[in-house]
Amino acid sequence: MTAHLPTRSTGRPLLPAEFDAELLARLAALDRASDSHAQEQRPDNTTRAYAGDWKTWTLFCEQFQIPTTAATRGTLRAFVDYLWNREKRAYATIDRKLAGVTVTLRTQYSVVVDPNATKAARELLKDYRKKSEEDEEPARGRGKAPAMRLADLQHIVSLCGDDVFGLRDRAMLLLGFSIAARRAELAGLRLRNIRDDEKGLLVDVRVSKTDPRTVPVPYGEHVLTCPVRAWKAWQEAAGITDPDRHAFRRLHHTGSVQPQGLTPQRAGDIITAAGLRAGYEELFTGHSVRSGMATEARRKGKDRKAIAAITGHKDGSKVLDGYMRIVDQWDETDNALIGIGL
Incomplete structure (x- = not known):
């Protein structure tokens, strides 16, 4: 009617x-x-x-x-x-x-x-x-998070232990890098959001400041930095089977896996702590893996549309442009000083 x-x-x-x-x-x-x-x-x-x-x-x-x-x-x-x-x-x-x-x-x-x-x-x-x-006053606020470059990521995960704490931290770092996660996106992942595929994982990023996105995460070239293997190792060690539970959990100091998920703040703290343990003086934050992925992908010549498909940035995003400039400033085409005979 x-x-x-x-x-x-x-x-x-x-x-x-x-x-x-x-x-x-x-x-x-x-x-x-x-x-x-x-x-x-x-x-x-x-x-x-x-x-x-x-x-x-x-x-x-x-x-x-x-x-x-x-x-x-x-x-x-x-x-x-x-x-x-x-x-x-x-x-x-x-x-x-x-x-x-x-x-x-x-x-x-x-x-x-x-x-x-x-x-x-x-x-x-x-x-x-x-x-x-x-007036050239000092900038206010924390400023931009330092990008966790690939060499940084490799060094940090190499120092993560093989116990349940190390397995969780390694999986969070590598999967967070691979999906260009904000800390809230990483903390918000549920088991149902991470699906197996013959070529790797399909990760549905539902909790996001922008539109939801699905990121295809392939197997890595190296065992140490493979996000798929790292995730599977953590999932098995933690015994995560309930699709409605959080993918990344709190851990008791004894190593027992808790049913509660991580807060966004805690997810960022884990990334910061991993960097400090690896000897870095600069404070990596939850956003560092996100900016690091975009920077490294651009350095390898990936198209900005392919990068935006993973980060979730809109076409013409000024934030994404900032990541591009980090790399493009030394590109022969984009730097007018290179190759002119100086």
Whole structure:
């Protein structure tokens, strides 16, 4: 049976101002259901970040004695000023907090912030960053994670032990590198997301900041750095058989495998610790295997579309362009100084 949309006697669709109470109630119920569904699909780390953003906003509002629902052009600009000049927060952090506040207001309080208000706040933020650069102030934040190059990866995994701890860490490093994983993507993998194939593995990356992607991971050329063999060794040692359980688990200090999966923070800490054990002074992070894979693939001449298929970057991504420049700056075609007779 086909439902008929409400219309006036004139035949034209109803305008929002003409909706009756029954229709408004149904639309509100639909909004609540869609918000609940969107919340369930949002990665845990994003949810935690938004909660932190809202806490910061609440403290700001308390100090300035304004309601938390008063997200106007003036209050959002004041929020940016507060975070930049008083809290000394990084540019990316402030930009993210603006997003977290507007999303929380919309989903939890049904307050839709005027896009022009957020645009004005972000323009002020850009002005602050530009002035900071002109004044040659030190960059804020942690900066970009160092890329874990192939030689680094080989050295680090060679020092992972053959006990259950070493098997887990080696599998996380090699599989994380192979699928260009963010730490949340690595922590979010379930057994059902890793499927056997005669040529290797098919890894479904479901928990992602971008669109889900499936990465075909082939057997490696070398046993030591083969992600497929490393995964199978860990899976067998850990006895992972439940498709709905996490692929990478917590380990008790005695070596017993726990049913709980890793948090994104813990996944990143494991990668950092592996680098420190191998003697590296620079701190590799969860993002290091991701940037390392993109850098090494480009160095071997892989097409950017093939790289983007693994990383999940969109066509024309500025982040992916950054990985490309690391390699292309020394390419004869892209460096105008090479071969001109200097």
